[in-house]
Amino acid sequence: MTGLTQEQARTFNDEGMLCIPDFLSLQEISQMMASAHTLLADLDLEKHPKTQFKTKENDHVGDQYFFDSSDKVSYFFDTDAFDANGQLQYPKEQAVNKIGHGLHMHHDVFREITFKEQIKQIARDLHYTDPRVLQSMLIFKNATGTKNGSEKHKKNVGGEGRENNVPVHNDGTFLYTSPQSALGFWFALEDCTPENGCLSYHPGSHKTFPINKRFVRIDGGAKGCNMIDLDTDKPMPEDHPDKYRLVECKAGSLILIHNSVLHKLEKNVLGKSRFAYAFHLIDGTAEYDELNWLQVPSTGGSNFLKLYDGN
DSSP: OOOOOHHHHHHHHHHSEEEETTOSOHHHHHHHHHHHHHHHHHOOGGGOOOOBOOOSTTOOOOSHHHHHGGGSEEEEEOTTSBOTTSOBSSOGGGTEEEEEEBHHHHOHHHHHHHTOHHHHHHHHHTTOSSEEEEEEEEEEEOOOOBOTTOSSOBSSTTTTOOSOOEEEEOGGGTSOOBSOOOEEEEEESSOBOGGGTOEEEOTTHHHHSOOOEEEEESGGGTTOEEEEEOOOOSOOOOOOGGGOEEOOBOTTOEEEEETTOOEEEOOOOSSSOEEEEEEEEEETTSBOOTTBSOOBSTTSOBOOEETTTOO
16 A cells, blocks of 8 residues: 655645645545535534634634544534524535544444545555544535525625635644654645635744644633744744645545644635535654643543554
């Protein structure tokens, strides 16, 4: 089973991101999309606390539903999903931001993709000694669409789009290990374009921009989560928007994301969706402490599934 070519490994190490076209078969894409739609249809609004997933600094979720999602299949809504009265503004299938963070534990289709042999070989090629799957999620970059109760009104069609952009960040801030070891596997389940919110990144930024903050539980989670500053003796360069490179790709592509590379995603301003599946792994040889928001079990621990043997 092939992993990365020498050229692909070199590109990833040099740039901090790598796109591998046609990684998924058409059958795998179809199965994952069908599973995603089934999960959305199965959402029971009567039993959901209406937790939203927020990506702005100092504005992150930190309720018990969020913490408990670490080893479950849980639903998180877009920030514009509800009106001032707490009512959904969109059909539920168009209001969910993501489903996570234990799909690789509980759903056969996503578990099979996560633990496929080619994934294991990629981890070996990138010199992971004891890779552990930390989290997994379906990400729904929802399209501009019709609000509930208004068949004629299209919100932001061709304009600003839904409130689902993700600002510049690096994954090591949220999935912190010492030394840094998080690695993202991001699968395009639909074509990704600049108009529907494809990834963009600052090539090489993982070598020049130190991780100077981290997202942690405050008082063990009793006060939610927030950012804390980290002491670093490395200077922080200025980040320039013109340095970012778009990763436009077809459905079935796999994008590898280094823990320290700066990347972002813009809003979806098209009238069609942009589904993706993603998971992150860390190396079990690195320290993963109790300050991290994601604990398995959720009360505290790092019982993450081993990639090489799946348990």
